[in-house]
Amino acid sequence: MLSRALYGADFNQVSLASNDRQVGIADASFSQLDSAIRKIALKSVQPSTGYVLAKTVSEVQPCDGGGTAKLSGTVDDVTYLGTLTVSFDKCSSANSTLSGTAQMRVTGFNTSSNQLTAFELVYNQLTLVFNGVSYTVLGNQLYSASANNEKVISTMLRKNSITNKQSLIKNYTNDAKISSTSGVRYEHLLSGQVFLESYGYSTLSTIEPIEYYTYEYPVRGQAILKGLSNSKLRLTGSDYGVLAELDSDGDNIYELYKLVTLENLNSSDAFTQNKAPEIHLSHSGGVNGEVFVGDTVYLYAYSTDEDGDSVTHKWLLDKKPVGSKAIILNSTAESASIIIDTAGSYTIGLIATDSKGKSVKSSLTLETFCYPVCD
Incomplete structure (x- = not known):
């Protein structure tokens, strides 16, 4: 789902960090609109009645949901190649x-x-009513297909008939192939440039192949839109909707997020500020609360995330006594340990990071002793 809400307000130098957090995801997906034009054109030329292209074409075909498509032109009577007006x-x-x-x-x-x-489909001043919104569109599509692959490269300018806002996709490529896992659904690789009036250009790329159960929204896969200053919008498909996450400055920390569904697609709901995880540290080991040289101290982290994100952990040995060669064992697990080899003070830190890149650090200090006395 592409949205003007996720672009910055500078027309020429776009940052994806919007100043207006209340703007909803109001623009229909270019992928859907692009597909709608192509599907109608294909069905008009190849209806289920088995119509075969002839040398001279002059036919009126009914459309699935009403209305007609008139075909005219000339094609080769052997290869069926040629030019048609639809x-x-x-x-x-x-x-x-x-x-x-x-x-x-x-x-x-x-x-x-x-x-x-x-x-190649070329259109000028088409009127398309899509999801109840009227657009004027012009552009072209290059289409190719084989047994397990379908590829479309599109350039399209559209204008919203109500708001008069213009949007453009340039060399928008949808390379679809049969999913190797399902053997039924298509995996889509998307790329190209997207321009929205008043917000500027961004570049689209696919991180993980995108899968659809229907053409309404992706249920698998991930795509990235990049703007100025490495700002980016990460879009991840799921069974519940599309998770839109915004990194305004390219530091790989996604400060804002919103789950986009068909129900809230046109809403003005604000994006949610991503919060860092909360962590509580504890340890066990030693005798009667005292830790001695040779003891194994077990370190425990209890972490929660208000946003429901998964959390990763990294233990750090920030300070240890002179001469100590101690290290943290299982340093990326929620529970770790350390073997005390030198008496003195140990400062142990834990960094907890959520799946959007937001981190928090907490520390604990161990005071350790020799038993019964140091050598």
Whole structure:
């Protein structure tokens, strides 16, 4: 999900750190809108009735949800390659209604399966009503497909008919292949540039392949939007919605977050400030509370995170007596230990870090002695 709420307010030098924390995620996903245009065009040219491209094309096809798509043009009667004009008249499919004209240059066609395998779709001043919002769109899509792969490269300018705000995707690439784990769902690799008026450009890349159960929102995978000064927005799919996390200054600490669902997509709910974990330290070992040379001291951390994030731990030996060679054992576990080898004062620290990069440190001090006396 791409949102103007997650961009900075400087038009030319965009930082993803928005000054307006109350702005909701109001813009529809470019991925969905891009897919809607392509799907309607594909269904219009290859309807389920088995229509086969002929040398001279002049047909009116009904659309799934109402309206029509008129095809006209000339294609080769052997290869079925050529150029078609597709005129949409309130052509509806799922949550999209398309009106206007597009040119489709067919560059690949599988005559055995009667399927388009490659085309360029060029459209100018299309009107698309998507999820109840009207847009004027122009741009082009390059489409190619094989048995287990589908790739689309798009450049699209859209204008919201109500707010008059303009948005642009440039070389937006959706490279989809059959998931190796499920064998049914597609994994998507996304990349390209995104521009939103009043907020500027950002660059999109995929960290983990994105999976959809439907085209409403991703349920697996992770993508990153990067803006000025290394600011970035991390988007992670889950069964519950898309987790949007904002790092305003590129220090890999995500200060703000919000779980985006279909129910709150257009809401003005504020992002939540990420809080550091809370930790409490304790230890056991020694005799009657006193720790002596040769004792093994067990270190315990009890950590909680108000935001529900997972927490990692790192134990540090910040101070030890001169001559001591002691080290922390199991230093990245919640429970660790240390063997006392020299009498004196030991300062032991623990850094707890949540999954958004927010850290907190706490320390304890051990005063150790020789028993019965030092050598």
